[in-house]
Amino acid sequence: MRWLLLKDLTILRRSPLLVALLVIYPIAIALLIGFALSRGPGKPTIAIVNEIPRQARSFNVAGSRLNADEYLPELLRSVNVVRARDRAEARRLVKDGKVLGALILPADITQKLATGRQQPTIDVLYNGEDAVKQRYIDSILKARMADANVALSRRFQEATAGYLRLLLDGGSLTVLGRDLHILGLRNAHTITTGAIAALPPRSPLRTSLGQVAQFGQIAIENLGRSRDVLRSVGQPVRVRQTIVGGRRTPLDTFAAAISVTVSLMFLTLLLAAGLLALEREEHAFSRLVRGLVTRLGLLAEKISLAALCAFAVTLVMLIALGGFFIELDWGRFPQWLLALAAGAVAFAALGVAIGGLAREVRAASLLAFLLSLPITFLALVPSGAVSAGLYDVVRAVSALFPFKATLQALDAALNDADVGLWTPLAHLAALAVAYTALARVAVGRRFG
Amino acid sequence: MPTSVATQRAMPAALAATGLTKRYGERVALREVGFAAAPGELVAVIGPNGAGKTTLLSILAGIQQPEAGEVTRSPREIGWVPQQPAVYSKLSVAENLRLFARLEQVANVKAVVARMLEQTGLADRAGDELGTLSGGNRQRVNIAIGLLAEPPVLLLDEPSASLDPRQRARLWTFIGEQAERGTAVIFSTHDVQEAERYADRVLVLADGELLFAGTAAELAAAVQSSGGEAAGPRDFETAFVQFLRERGH
Numbered sequence: 001m002r003w004l005l006l007k008d009l010t011i012l013r014r015s016p017l018l019v020a021l022l023v024i025y026p027i028a029i030a031l032l033i034g035f036a037l038s039r040g041p042g043k044p045t046i047a048i049v050n051e052i053p054r055q056a057r058s059f060n061v062a063g064s065r066l067n068a069d070e071y072l073p074e075l076l077r078s079v080n081v082v083r084a085r086d087r088a089e090a091r092r093l094v095k096d097g098k099v100l101g102a103l104i105l106p107a108d109i110t111q112k113l114a115t116g117r118q119q120p121t122i123d124v125l126y127n128g129e130d131a132v133k134q135r136y137i138d139s140i141l142k143a144r145m146a147d148a149n150v151a152l153s154r155r156f157q158e159a160t161a162g163y164l165r166l167l168l169d170g171g172s173l174t175v176l177g178r179d180l181h182i183l184g185l186r187n188a189h190t191i192t193t194g195a196i197a198a199l200p201p202r203s204p205l206r207t208s209l210g211q212v213a214q215f216g217q218i219a220i221e222n223l224g225r226s227r228d229v230l231r232s233v234g235q236p237v238r239v240r241q242t243i244v245g246g247r248r249t250p251l252d253t254f255a256a257a258i259s260v261t262v263s264l265m266f267l268t269l270l271l272a273a274g275l276l277a278l279e280r281e282e283h284a285f286s287r288l289v290r291g292l293v294t295r296l297g298l299l300a301e302k303i304s305l306a307a308l309c310a311f312a313v314t315l316v317m318l319i320a321l322g323g324f325f326i327e328l329d330w331g332r333f334p335q336w337l338l339a340l341a342a343g344a345v346a347f348a349a350l351g352v353a354i355g356g357l358a359r360e361v362r363a364a365s366l367l368a369f370l371l372s373l374p375i376t377f378l379a380l381v382p383s384g385a386v387s388a389g390l391y392d393v394v395r396a397v398s399a400l401f402p403f404k405a406t407l408q409a410l411d412a413a414l415n416d417a418d419v420g421l422w423t424p425l426a427h428l429a430a431l432a433v434a435y436t437a438l439a440r441v442a443v444g445r446r447f448g
Numbered sequence: 449m450p451t452s453v454a455t456q457r458a459m460p461a462a463l464a465a466t467g468l469t470k471r472y473g474e475r476v477a478l479r480e481v482g483f484a485a486a487p488g489e490l491v492a493v494i495g496p497n498g499a500g501k502t503t504l505l506s507i508l509a510g511i512q513q514p515e516a517g518e519v520t521r522s523p524r525e526i527g528w529v530p531q532q533p534a535v536y537s538k539l540s541v542a543e544n545l546r547l548f549a550r551l552e553q554v555a556n557v558k559a560v561v562a563r564m565l566e567q568t569g570l571a572d573r574a575g576d577e578l579g580t581l582s583g584g585n586r587q588r589v590n591i592a593i594g595l596l597a598e599p600p601v602l603l604l605d606e607p608s609a610s611l612d613p614r615q616r617a618r619l620w621t622f623i624g625e626q627a628e629r630g631t632a633v634i635f636s637t638h639d640v641q642e643a644e645r646y647a648d649r650v651l652v653l654a655d656g657e658l659l660f661a662g663t664a665a666e667l668a669a670a671v672q673s674s675g676g677e678a679a680g681p682r683d684f685e686t687a688f689v690q691f692l693r694e695r696g697h
Contacts, residue, residue, distance in 0.1 A: 003547055003550045003551055004551075007536065007539065007543075007547050010538070010539060010543065011536060011538040011539065014538045014577075015538065282534065282535065282536055282537065283530055283532040283533065283534040283535075284534045284535065284536060285534075286506075286509075286511050286528075286530055286534065287528060287530065287534040287548075287593070288551070289511070290509055290510045290511050290523045290528060291510065291522075291523050291524045292548075292551040292552065293551065
């Protein structure tokens with residue numbers, strides 16, 4: 001087997017285009033994903049037209065003075081802002097594609113907010129030429145508007161709570177420049193109960209004043225709860241996140257696992273399928289298997305070589321990703337090696353099965369490539385994205401190929417994912433045995 | 449080139465096959481075929497397409513197993529030269545010879561490779577990649593690989609197919625030299641004139657059945673004695689066709 005390995009390495013060395021492709025392809029993938037992950041999404045550019053007159057930007061809400069300019073940063077968080085003079089300019093900027101969308105704050109917005117009864121409207125303009133862009137800007141603006149609404153709502157709650165406090169405990173209130181003293185329900189209740197106690201025992205007023213005191217007590221108790229009710233109205237539902245069936249995997253690390261798995265798959269499948277098919281294409285297969293090497297030995301040699309080459313390249317790729325682009329747990333390095341090695345062997349076994357069935361290098365390469373794409377897509381379909389029945393089919397088909405198990409193993413190796421490392425490793429070992437058996441049958445056919 | 453057939457027949461067989469039978473599903477590819485080849489003898493296997501020539505050679509080479517019958521030598525003792533050059537086009541002539549010599553576990557790889565380069569006349573092209581060589585030279589390397597372990601029997605499946613006349617002549621000189629060294633050479637061919645010219649003996653196969661085993665002259669005589677042509681066949685090819693026709697093929 002040693003001489004065959006050396007022979008295949010010599011042949012690879014003398015195929016510079018193939019080797020260049022095998023090296024450049026994963027590096028290009030790693031660089032693309034690395035840059036995409038490390039830079040993050042760029043901020044979208046939004047035009048804004050602020051029609052609110054300068055003197056109207058400050059407004060009263062239930063006695064509190066608010067300033068619209070304080071809420072603008074909330075509205076424009078995580079977007080780049082281009083100031084437009086008027087609606088016409090904003091429209092032109094959107095139409096020319098210079099901004100993704102435009103936000104128009106109408107002149108009467110603060111006036112309507114100050115009434116506490118009217119709901120002001122903000123206009124949003126965006127270009128409908130691209131459905132993806134349209135959805136993107138829509139979701140960004142909706143999220144920002146929700147944040148601004150929450151901030152305003154909080155101020156309204158505070159003002160309303162102040163009124164309720166005044167009603168309950170009493171105090172002073174300024175109305176049209178005049179200070180008014182408010183007695184408050186608690187004080188009124190104290191006075192009433194004091195008055196009842198001072199009345200003669202048989203006084204007919206006791207019953208009437210007793211009813212007033214009882215009402216006062218009920219009002220005090222219920223208004224005391226109103227602050228909690230207000231808080232609930234402002235934010236009716238709170239979100240508490242719990243991860244079930246899997247740990248929280250950082251997106252960038254998971255993306256790295258996907259990119260490494262994709263590269264491992266392409267490299268190993270193409271190499272293993274191509275190397276075995278080459279033996280037939282060069283007509284050397286029959287010469288080799290008549291006593292020089294067993295069929296199984298030949299398959300083992302192809303699996304070893306393809307797995308070793310792909311293992312080395314993808315390990316370098318993973319180290320480069322961890323070194324330059326994303327944060328990886330280097331303490332789990334031995335687990336990386338296990339996951340990559342098991343994935344490489346399983347893919348190589350699938351590769352020799354393809355090579356054994358196809359018999360020609362071109363056909364084998366094409367078959368390997370055509371098979372790679374659907375098994376990748378199927379393995380990446382998340383549960384819940386399709387119907388339960390279809391997902392079961394997808395899961396069963398994915399289980400027949402090494403992509404999903406390799407991805408799970410790498411995810412477990414990189415992120416200590418919940419599925420653990422040993423289950424996917426066992427799955428990959430079973431697939432490697434099954435595909436090697438299939439390849440053995442394929443190369444045992446007539447004139448094998 | 450044919451030498452004393454009588455002398456060869458008297459020697460112990462370098463290879464003997466008896467009762468070889470092979471089926472592909474319902475179709476019988478070989479039906480109880482048996483023959484022997486003496487050391488240094490050149491035996492041609494001829495017959496129409498689908499006669500079973502390649503099946504016979506691949507069974508002798510150990511690539512396929514027969515349903516019945518046996519061969520006196522193990523595949524490791526037989527040199528095998530497939531029809532298409534079974535060599536690596538990205539490796540040089542010397543690298544190909546060295547690789548197969550190592551796989552054959554020959555004792556002195558360097559010496560054997562040097563000897564084969566000398567015998568094939570390709571010593572000056574030892575470093576050239578196979579892909580850059582002519583069809584004739586590739587075929588010589590192909591045959592040389594079959595001879596690396598100095599087997600007593602050499603099997604060649606249509607060795608001269610796709611070669612031009614000059615390359616053929618050089619190839620047969622080379623094969624003749626191997627036979628003169630005592631190697632029993634069994635080859636299949638579609639070219640009956642070639643069989644007549646170079647083989648000591650011909651085996652005629654048709655529909656998996658061995659119809660004739662003897663010299664080319666004996667086959668021509670057999671056709672003449674059966675009265676196929678009044679004045680005897682004009683040439684061996686005509687005699688061969690007539691022979692097949694007489695036996696319903």
